[in-house]
Amino acid sequence: xxxxxxxxxxxxxxxxxxxxxxxxxxxxxxxxxxxxxxxDSKAPDGPALVFTAARWASFVGAFRxxxx
Numbered sequence: 001x002x003x004x005x006x007x008x009x010x011x012x013x014x015x016x017x018x019x020x021x022x023x024x025x026x027x028x029x030x031x032x033x034x035x036x037x038x039x040d041s042k043a044p045d046g047p048a049l050v051f052t053a054a055r056w057a058s059f060v061g062a063f064r065x066x067x068x
Contacts, residue, residue, distance in 0.1 A: 005032050007048055014041060 010029035015038070025041035029048075036056040039048040051059070062068050 005035060005037065005050060007037055007050075010037060010048075012039065012041075012044070 007029060011031065012027040012029050015026040015028050027039050027041045027044070029037040029039075032050075034053050036051045036053055037048050038051065038056075040046060059068075
């Protein structure tokens, strides 16, 4: 069973790897144990993706290593 968290009161912050010139920016919401909600900062009312913390860590690790 998949449960989608209620993100209506989420406090979003710009991801550390976002583009500083306002282009390719991701926002992440903290406060969801075991989950990492992610959205496009240019479309704050658009959909958000929710990853498990383990999957997000794997993605960030691959990004940092240059595999992506």
